[in-house]
Amino acid sequence: MSEQKAIKELPACPVETTLMLIGNKWKVLILRDLMPGTKRFGELKKSIGSVSQKVLTAQLRDMEQSGLVNRKVYAEVPPRVEYSLTELGQSLKPILEAMGNWGEGYKASIE
DSSP states (O other), rough: OHHHHHHTSSOHHHHHHHHHOOOOHHHHHHHHSSSOEEEEEEHHHHHSSSOOHHHHHHHHHHHHTTTTTTEEEEEEESOOOEEOOOOOHHHHHHHHHHHHHHHHHHHHHOO
């Protein structure tokens, strides 16, 4: 039932839906860093840089709820948590590549 509710709340515009899911700086950087494969929380925080632990945790939880990120907790001491992209998250690769190509072109055009 919660899935049906979530589907009803999605915007009619597909571009708006995409922006709702990945439309902030941190989510795009998380996606970029998880494209090559699984990472632990500390690795993500280090690779992203200036993001706070609180914000990174909130963004990862949101992306997990949206079905873009998998969170795997290992039952060991100390606990180990790994994040990876779901198949749905991996499907965003062409979008991120297009954004990267556009960014490179923009940088070249203003230099």
